[in-house]
Amino acid sequence: GAGVSQSPRYKVAKRGQDVALRCDPISGHVSLFWYQQALGQGPEFLTYFQNEAQLDKSGLPSDRFFAERPEGSVSTLKIQRTQQEDSAVYLCASSLIVGANSEQYFGPGTRLTVT
């Protein structure tokens, strides 16, 4: 079946621009996670949705980062006034169930470069 999809795959933004990154999870998956991966590092948690509810946004690095999942399916991560330190790969993952044992499946990621 279809996996997690993300768009765009690549985004180049000038410093100060706003960007919006989209994630389409596996159909029926309740949980949706956003992670940020810097070069040579493991993914770092940003935020978590259970259906449409954003239950944890403790990993968002600043108030320039905002995420939503209004209908409990597609999610958008928005970054306002981008800075060079925002350059990274943004990964979306979804899982079927809620809980510690839920297996997360990642999308292909969006590589953001801020110039």
Place this chain on the structure above:
Amino acid sequence: QKEVEQNSGPLSVPEGAIASLNCTYSDRVSQSFFWYRQYSGKSPELIMSIYSNGDKEDGRFTAQLNKASQYVSLLIRDSQPSDSATYLCAVNIPRGSTLGRLYFGRGTQLTVWP
């Protein structure tokens, strides 16, 4: 101290050998453990999950968990050049309302040479 530590690598093994990848974690309440494979320029791909002490085998892969030592490992038997990738250890540490949040190590880069 980071929540998840992996041996830094890189690890280089000949084709057909056993590759051993190691990971330690800091929080004893950790409940579930995952290994992801990440090819260069690609996203992480789940290859193994393990939840209880002992070994779990899936094809050429064996995950080993020792909660007393806070240690999890991945063995790859009969290594192939196509196994060359970065292997990420991920640990679920239930905190607050996010039961499924994963903490990742930096990854170990594995090269299997023919």
